[in-house]
Amino acid sequence: xxxxxxxxxxxxxxxxxxxxSRNLVKIAISMSIMEFSxxxxxxxxxxxxxxxxxxxxxxxPVKIYVDPLPQALVLTAIVIGLATTAxxxxxxxxxxxxxxxxDIREIKSLRG
Numbered sequence: 001x002x003x004x005x006x007x008x009x010x011x012x013x014x015x016x017x018x019x020x021s022r023n024l025v026k027i028a029i030s031m032s033i034m035e036f037s038x039x040x041x042x043x044x045x046x047x048x049x050x051x052x053x054x055x056x057x058x059x060x061p062v063k064i065y066v067d068p069l070p071q072a073l074v075l076t077a078i079v080i081g082l083a084t085t086a087x088x089x090x091x092x093x094x095x096x097x098x099x100x101x102x103d104i105r106e107i108k109s110l111r112g
Contacts, residue, residue, distance in 0.1 A: 003044055004041065004044065007037050007038075007040050007041040007044065008037075010033065010036070010037035010040070011033075011034055011037040011038065011041075013033060014030045014031065014032075014033035014034035014035075014036075014037060015030070015034060016030075017029065017030030017033065018030040018031060018034065022103050022104050022105055023102045023103060023104075024092045024095065024096075024102045024103075024104065025092060025102055027104075028085065028088050028089060028092060031085075031088070032081075032085055035077075035081045035085075038077075039074045039077060039078060039081075042070045042073060042074050042077070043070060043071060043074050045067075045070050046066060046067035046068070046069065046070030046071055047066060048064055048065070048066050048067070050064055051064045051065055051066035052064070052065060052066065053065070053066065054066060054067070054068045095107060
């Protein structure tokens with residue numbers, strides 16, 4: 001139960017950084033922290049204490065297996081999150097080249 005609470009706290013740390021920061025790079029890092037906390041949560045959902053890899057052995061059918069579906073979904077989500085982060089960083093770099101700042105409030109006031 002404590003690990004689920006820690007995942008929630010990690011998500012809240014990322015949300016706090018997302019809400020309070022004006023720097024675009026810090027916002028991107030906060031979003032990555034939030035993403036990581038959800039990945040960790042989904043991986044923990046499929047974990048079973050004392051479970052083994054889900055390779056079925058017909059000779060010994062009475063074993064506890066770890067659920068592989070959340071792990072597969074997390075791997076897919078990591079790839080999608082990496083692509084999203086790369087796109088977000090590319091947009092941030094373009095904004096910096098155009099306006100010369102990472103501050104959102106300054107970018108809003110510069111109009112150009």
